[in-house]
Amino acid sequence: MTQDEPRTNAAGTTPQSAARRVQSVKGTKGDAAREARIKAALKANIARRKAQARARDEEESTDD
DSSP states (O other): OOTTSOOOOTTSOOHHHHSOOOOOOTTOTTOHHHHHHHHHHHHHHHHHHHHHHHHHHHHHHHOO
């Protein structure tokens, strides 16, 4: 193998094709407003799921 030939792994593919690399989007890392929105959405989603679980548990206990 020469330096001009791409290296292959055990699967016979080049390392670049084996794992695609996503280029970072400029200006999003450390965006405080975006992180705050995501955190708020996550908290709301968890609260909604907990409320649904409580409603299911109450419904099951009243069916007896």
